[in-house]
Amino acid sequence: MKTVLFLALLLVGGLGYSQTTVNGKVVDQNNEPIPGANIVITGKTIGTTADFDGNFTLETSEIPPFQLTITSIGYSGVTEEVTSNNQTLTIVLAEAQTFLDEVVISASRTPERIFESPVTVERFGIQDIKHTASADFYDGLENLKGVDVNTNSLTFKSVNTRGFATFANTRFMQLVDGMDNSTPALNFPIGNLVGMIETDVQSVELLPGASSALYGANAFNGILFMRSKNPFDHQGLSGYVKRGITSQKAAGDNPYTDFGIRAAMKFSEKFAGKVNFGYLKGTDWAATSEVDKTRVGGTRADLNYDGINVYGDEVSANIKSVAETLETTINPETGAPFLPAGANALVPSVEVSRTGYNERYLTDYNAESVKADWGLYYRPFEDDFEISYVGKVGTGTTIYQGTNRYNIDGFFQEQHKLELRNDNFFVRGYIVADKAGDSYDMVFTGININRAWKDDETWFGEYTGAYVQATLGGATNEQAHAIARAQAESGRYEPGSPEFKAAFERTIKDPDLSTGSQFRDASKYYHADANYNFSHLTDFADIQVGGSYRKYSLNSFGTIYTDYDGAIDYSEFGVYTQIQKAFEFSESMNLKLTGSLRYDKSEFFDGFFSPRISAGLTLNRDHNIRASVQTGFRNPTTQDLFIGLDAGRAILVGSAPDNLDRYSRNFDVSGAAQEGLGQPATITQTGRAAYENSYKLSSVERLAETGNPAELEVANPDIVKPEQVTSVEVGYRGKFDKLIVDFSAYYNQYKDFISQEVVIAPYYGTVGDGSLSVAAIANDDYQAYSAYTNSDVNIGSYGASLGLTAQLFGGFDLSGSYTYSKQDFDQEANPDFMSNFNTPEHKFKASLGNTDLFENFGFNLAYRFSDDYFWEATFGNGVVPEFHVLDAQINYRVPSIKSSFKVGATNLLGDEYFTAFGTGFIGSMYYVSWTINNL
Known part of the structure; x- marks a missing residue:
C-alpha cells in the first residue's frame, strides 16, 4: 500500500x-x-x-x-x-573536430574531454554501436584498442585488458549504471547474459589497468562502464530484431534470433519512466576436441586417456595397486581372494582411466538469454536533483568453463537499485541476487553416469581381473588391455538409450557430487556507495570524497562453498578522495594534476591504501601528454576464501581462517592398516591438510620418476591475502591535420599475486618426516588439493598500444591499432605456479567504414589479428593458435519509417578459431537486422 x-x-x-x-x-x-x-x-x-x-x-x-x-x-x-x-x-550543428572532444566520466568520476583524461580510456558511443560490424554492441568491444574478449560461449564473453585473464575474471569489474554486474555466486561478470538491451545503451567506457584508487578492490586490471539512456532525455518506443544463422563445422547451421524493445516516456518535467525487454536464442559453439589434455599427442587408444571435451575419463587408478588389493580381499561368494597370490606380479604399474562420454551427449548446446529492466525517475524540483529506482531481472542458458565445464541452465539474476543524485553528488544502494536454476557440472555428469551403471571399484576390479586372466591365457599386453576394457565396459549405458537418459536426468538433479552433478545457489550481496564533488563550492581545486560498503551472503547449499549448515556472511568497505588542479601557463599550454587515495578494509584482512597520481600536459589544444603512477589491490574472492569443491583431479579448498576445517572428507586407508603402518581403516582429512601438511606436486611427480624420496619438497602454502599491483603509465593523444594518434605504455609490478597451487596431502604421516608420509605417497594414499595462496615470486607485465584514426576522402573512417603485451615472469624457476597470463603478445585491429557512402547507405569492415599464446587455467593448458577475423556489415536507413536495416556477417572468412583452451571453435554468424526509432 x-x-x-x-x-x-x-x-x-x-x-x-x-x-x-x-x-x-x-x-x-x-x-x-x-x-x-x-x-x-x-x-x-x-x-x-x-x-x-x-x-x-x-x-x-x-x-x-x-x-x-x-x-x-x-x-x-x-x-x-x-x-x-x-x-x-x-x-x-557542425561536426566536431575530432573524437577527442567527446566527454567521458569514468577516468576521474567527473565529466571531462577524453583528450584531457589523466589515464587511458576507451569509449564506445551510440554511433559506434549503430555502425559496429559485430552482431551486437557487446561483441563490438572486441574492436577497441587493447581489449581482449575471450569467448566462453555464444552468450558469455569475458572482457579483459592487460593480461591475467580467465573466464572467472575476478580482476576485471563491469558496472551497469553504477551497479556491479558480478554474480554473487561466482564473483565475476558473466558478460551481457543478463545485462543491457542494445537500444538502451547510452555509452560504454573502458579503463584498462588498475583503477582501485576510485573504484575499489575488483577494479584491479580494468573496469567497464555501461550507461543507459535516461527517459528524461531519450523518449519514445524503439526496438530491433535480428534473424540469422550461426555456422560451425561441429554444430552445423542453426537459427539465431535476437530481439529487443525499449519504451520510455517523460510524463512531465518531474516524472519519467522506461522499460526494456530483450530475448536471444541460438545454438552454442560445440566443443568436440578429443585431444588428450594431459599428454601431448595422446589419443583415445591410450590407457589413461583424458580427453579435453570427454568427461568421465578423469577417473583413473593404478591397476597394479588394484591387483594388490584384490589379492587380499575375500570374495563373499567363493570365500577365497578375488585374485590368487602372486597375480599382481602379472600386472604392470600403469594408470588406467574409465571410458568417458563426449560433451555433445551431455548438453543440447542451447544458448538463450531473456532479460528485462525498468526504471522510475522523479525530479521533484524540475532541476538536476533526481530520485530513481531501477530493477533488472534476467535468466539465461550458456556454457561456462571454470575448473570444469558447466551447463548453466536457467541461471537467474536480479538487481534492484535506489539512487539519489544531482550534478554534484550521488547516493545509491542496490542488491544483487542469483539462483543457479538447473545448472550442472558436465564433467561430474559423465563421471556419475558411469558410476550409475558400474561403480569405480567394480569397474577397475573387473578390468584388472580380466587382464590377469587374459595374460594367463597367453594374450599380449596390448591384447590383454583390450580384453580387460571390453569386460569392464559390459553393460555400459550408450548415449541416447533409455538407460542413459534416465541416468542423465537423475545425475543433473542430484547436488551430491559423489552421485550427481547439480550445483545449487541462492547467493546475494548488498552494496552501497556515495560520492560528493565539491567543485561548485571551491575555486582552489576540484575535490571529491566518497565511499562504499558491501556485504556478501553466500548460499550454495554446500555445492560450491562450505556453506553446508547455512549462509556465509562477510563484509568490506572503502573510502576515497580525489583532488584535481589545473594550471594554465598560457593560452596554448596548461597542466592538470590529479591525486587520488582510497582506503579499503575487509573483515578478514588488514586495511589497504591505494594512491594514484597523474599529470596531463596539454599543448596547443591538439596535443596531450599524460603520466600516472597508481597502486591497486584485490581482495581474495568468495571462491578464494570459502570454496570447498571436489573437481575430480583435485579438491578446491578456500583458505579463509574458518574454512580450513569446514571442508572434511573420509578416506579409506585399509591398505596401510594391513601393511602394519599403524593406521585405522579410515581417516578424516580436512582442508587444513592442504595448507599445513602437503608436498609440492612437481616433487611428487619427480619421486614417481626417480623413486628417490629426497625429491619430495614440502609445500604448505600460506593462506591467501590481498593482492597488490603498482602500475606506471605514460601516454600521448594528439591530432595532426586529419590524423589522430593515441599511444600508451605501461609497466605493472605485482606483489602477493593470488593464484592456485596444486599440492599433495598424504593421508597419514607428517610431510618432511622422511618415512610415514613417504610411505603414504608410495601407496597412493594421498589427496590432491588446489590451494588458494599468494606467490612470493616476482611477477610483472608490460605493454604498449598505438591507435591511429583518420577520415579520408571526406567520408571514409579508417582506424587501426596495435597492442603489445608481455609477461615478466620466470616459469622455469617456478614450475608449480600458474600465472594465467593468457594474453597474446601481438594484436592488431583495423576498421574501414562510411556512414554515408551514398544517400542513407553505409558500411563497415572490422579486422582483428591475434598472435598465438599459451592458455593456462584449472580446466587445462594449451596453445591458442593465431587467428584472423573479418566482420562486415552494410546498412540502409529509411527515414520515412524511422528505420535502419543491416545485413552483416561475423568471421566472414570462415576460418574457425578459439580464444581459450577447451572451448568450442568459433564459427561464423550471418544476420539481417531491423532497428526502428533508435535515437
Missing part, C-alpha cells in the same frame, strides 16, 4: 502546466537530420531529444527569454535563444 501511495504521489506531483512550447529541427551542415540530439534548457535538466527526423517539441513552465543548449555526440554544441512562446527553431 505504501508503494502504491508513493507512486501515486509521484504521478500527481508530475502533473504540471506547460506555459511555453518550442518547436524545432536539428540538422547537420548538409541539412541532414540529427536523430537523438539533446535539447536542454541552459542551466537546468529540463529538456527533450530530437526524433528520427531531427524534429523536437519542448514544453516547459519556463517563461521566455531563456536559452537552449543543443548537443549531440560527434558534433559541436550550440546555444539558441528562446524569446517567445510557440517559437520554431532550425538548429545547425
Whole structure:
C-alpha cells in the first residue's frame, strides 16, 4: 500500500502546466537530420531529444527569454535563444573536430574531454554501436584498442585488458549504471547474459589497468562502464530484431534470433519512466576436441586417456595397486581372494582411466538469454536533483568453463537499485541476487553416469581381473588391455538409450557430487556507495570524497562453498578522495594534476591504501601528454576464501581462517592398516591438510620418476591475502591535420599475486618426516588439493598500444591499432605456479567504414589479428593458435519509417578459431537486422 501511495504521489506531483512550447529541427551542415540530439534548457535538466527526423517539441513552465543548449555526440554544441512562446527553431550543428572532444566520466568520476583524461580510456558511443560490424554492441568491444574478449560461449564473453585473464575474471569489474554486474555466486561478470538491451545503451567506457584508487578492490586490471539512456532525455518506443544463422563445422547451421524493445516516456518535467525487454536464442559453439589434455599427442587408444571435451575419463587408478588389493580381499561368494597370490606380479604399474562420454551427449548446446529492466525517475524540483529506482531481472542458458565445464541452465539474476543524485553528488544502494536454476557440472555428469551403471571399484576390479586372466591365457599386453576394457565396459549405458537418459536426468538433479552433478545457489550481496564533488563550492581545486560498503551472503547449499549448515556472511568497505588542479601557463599550454587515495578494509584482512597520481600536459589544444603512477589491490574472492569443491583431479579448498576445517572428507586407508603402518581403516582429512601438511606436486611427480624420496619438497602454502599491483603509465593523444594518434605504455609490478597451487596431502604421516608420509605417497594414499595462496615470486607485465584514426576522402573512417603485451615472469624457476597470463603478445585491429557512402547507405569492415599464446587455467593448458577475423556489415536507413536495416556477417572468412583452451571453435554468424526509432 505504501508503494502504491508513493507512486501515486509521484504521478500527481508530475502533473504540471506547460506555459511555453518550442518547436524545432536539428540538422547537420548538409541539412541532414540529427536523430537523438539533446535539447536542454541552459542551466537546468529540463529538456527533450530530437526524433528520427531531427524534429523536437519542448514544453516547459519556463517563461521566455531563456536559452537552449543543443548537443549531440560527434558534433559541436550550440546555444539558441528562446524569446517567445510557440517559437520554431532550425538548429545547425557542425561536426566536431575530432573524437577527442567527446566527454567521458569514468577516468576521474567527473565529466571531462577524453583528450584531457589523466589515464587511458576507451569509449564506445551510440554511433559506434549503430555502425559496429559485430552482431551486437557487446561483441563490438572486441574492436577497441587493447581489449581482449575471450569467448566462453555464444552468450558469455569475458572482457579483459592487460593480461591475467580467465573466464572467472575476478580482476576485471563491469558496472551497469553504477551497479556491479558480478554474480554473487561466482564473483565475476558473466558478460551481457543478463545485462543491457542494445537500444538502451547510452555509452560504454573502458579503463584498462588498475583503477582501485576510485573504484575499489575488483577494479584491479580494468573496469567497464555501461550507461543507459535516461527517459528524461531519450523518449519514445524503439526496438530491433535480428534473424540469422550461426555456422560451425561441429554444430552445423542453426537459427539465431535476437530481439529487443525499449519504451520510455517523460510524463512531465518531474516524472519519467522506461522499460526494456530483450530475448536471444541460438545454438552454442560445440566443443568436440578429443585431444588428450594431459599428454601431448595422446589419443583415445591410450590407457589413461583424458580427453579435453570427454568427461568421465578423469577417473583413473593404478591397476597394479588394484591387483594388490584384490589379492587380499575375500570374495563373499567363493570365500577365497578375488585374485590368487602372486597375480599382481602379472600386472604392470600403469594408470588406467574409465571410458568417458563426449560433451555433445551431455548438453543440447542451447544458448538463450531473456532479460528485462525498468526504471522510475522523479525530479521533484524540475532541476538536476533526481530520485530513481531501477530493477533488472534476467535468466539465461550458456556454457561456462571454470575448473570444469558447466551447463548453466536457467541461471537467474536480479538487481534492484535506489539512487539519489544531482550534478554534484550521488547516493545509491542496490542488491544483487542469483539462483543457479538447473545448472550442472558436465564433467561430474559423465563421471556419475558411469558410476550409475558400474561403480569405480567394480569397474577397475573387473578390468584388472580380466587382464590377469587374459595374460594367463597367453594374450599380449596390448591384447590383454583390450580384453580387460571390453569386460569392464559390459553393460555400459550408450548415449541416447533409455538407460542413459534416465541416468542423465537423475545425475543433473542430484547436488551430491559423489552421485550427481547439480550445483545449487541462492547467493546475494548488498552494496552501497556515495560520492560528493565539491567543485561548485571551491575555486582552489576540484575535490571529491566518497565511499562504499558491501556485504556478501553466500548460499550454495554446500555445492560450491562450505556453506553446508547455512549462509556465509562477510563484509568490506572503502573510502576515497580525489583532488584535481589545473594550471594554465598560457593560452596554448596548461597542466592538470590529479591525486587520488582510497582506503579499503575487509573483515578478514588488514586495511589497504591505494594512491594514484597523474599529470596531463596539454599543448596547443591538439596535443596531450599524460603520466600516472597508481597502486591497486584485490581482495581474495568468495571462491578464494570459502570454496570447498571436489573437481575430480583435485579438491578446491578456500583458505579463509574458518574454512580450513569446514571442508572434511573420509578416506579409506585399509591398505596401510594391513601393511602394519599403524593406521585405522579410515581417516578424516580436512582442508587444513592442504595448507599445513602437503608436498609440492612437481616433487611428487619427480619421486614417481626417480623413486628417490629426497625429491619430495614440502609445500604448505600460506593462506591467501590481498593482492597488490603498482602500475606506471605514460601516454600521448594528439591530432595532426586529419590524423589522430593515441599511444600508451605501461609497466605493472605485482606483489602477493593470488593464484592456485596444486599440492599433495598424504593421508597419514607428517610431510618432511622422511618415512610415514613417504610411505603414504608410495601407496597412493594421498589427496590432491588446489590451494588458494599468494606467490612470493616476482611477477610483472608490460605493454604498449598505438591507435591511429583518420577520415579520408571526406567520408571514409579508417582506424587501426596495435597492442603489445608481455609477461615478466620466470616459469622455469617456478614450475608449480600458474600465472594465467593468457594474453597474446601481438594484436592488431583495423576498421574501414562510411556512414554515408551514398544517400542513407553505409558500411563497415572490422579486422582483428591475434598472435598465438599459451592458455593456462584449472580446466587445462594449451596453445591458442593465431587467428584472423573479418566482420562486415552494410546498412540502409529509411527515414520515412524511422528505420535502419543491416545485413552483416561475423568471421566472414570462415576460418574457425578459439580464444581459450577447451572451448568450442568459433564459427561464423550471418544476420539481417531491423532497428526502428533508435535515437
